[in-house]
Amino acid sequence: MKLLLPFLMLLSTFDIYVHSVQTTRQEDINPYxxxxxxxxxxxxxxxxxxxxxxxFGENPWDSWGPEHDAASVNLMKTVLADEKPDYVVLNGDLITGENTFKENATTIIDQIVAPLNDLKIPFSTTQGNHDNQNNITHLDEIKREQSVAPLSYTRTAPPGIGGDDQHGPGTYWVPVYPTQDAQTPCLILWFFDSRGGFANTSEPNPSNPQGVDDWVHESVAGWIEDEVSKMDAAWGSGEESRAALAFVHIPPHFVQELQANLDSSKEPGLNADQLGEGSSQAANPSTLGNDGPFWNALTDKVKNLKALISGHDHGNEWCAREPTKGVIFCFDKHGGYGGYTQDGWGYGVRNLVFKSTKPDTTVDTWIRLEGGEEKARVVLGPDYDN
Known part of the structure; x- marks a missing residue:
């Protein structure tokens, strides 16, 4: 017995050490x-x-610009009061940057996030091509958001990830846990910066503005692989323990093929924007396109990915499964009174409800219009679109 006691004490000490290391690893990887x-x-x-x-911020020199912004704020207030979401995503083109003035460009963010601050709803943003312009950049918007919104979970990628640190930094992930006291998350929300728009120049109104590449930078592919490896080491296999959902403003170029084969009976929703040049991440002569490294890393490394969700094309709101990877793609719904539109398109949001904390859970999703009408309801899961 005397010989056994030191061994048991040593074993107990080892158990405490292992638990401490595991806890530290879990805490270290939590970005919040x-x-x-x-x-x-x-x-x-x-x-x-x-x-x-x-x-937001269109034509501040005309009456209709501020009126549109006020209408967009009212839409947010109406939808948030009715839907009572656990989380909100603002998926790009927050501001029409080419219409804003340098002195007030970032303060428009205050107006956009005010309804979320008032209701204390946590949220994340991506930035779009109109958020990179002569008087605004993606980084400018993110910094302002972080300074005025305590429940913003938006952050920037490490240096060197995403391309230009000013115009493409908004790549990150957010963990969601099954319960408040759970040690490991059951859902990861991924956010990617598809860049686009124009870079700042020294001229106030440059005749030849410098365009920013409009696809997720190839450096993000290696970052995805590294982040998934860290998650697996800290929290166990993602395939067995975590679901995922991804957001990017400009859709990958493969959506053009999806549109050509849509079946409205299985893939409902407005399909009024014809996809082509400028409507998706820029493709090069290869079959992968410039967004190929990002797309391959996302679909190969991130397990239980329920969907990739994009905005950008205001007249589309459908979901469809990409056949080569088996991943579902969904468009958002044009959610503000700014930007182009046509009669009958309406304004609204996309809702998504995860049905359980299990990694193989299905996700209900639908379009909700400002007045409360619901449409294009589908269930994202293994049986969708098969």
Missing amino acids: PDKPRLSFRTDGTFKITVFSDQH
């Missing part, structure tokens, strides 16, 4: 140690509402 932990509801569901292409 000072923010409230995001978690599923007690009924095992999690609801996300997506606003896209709000285009």
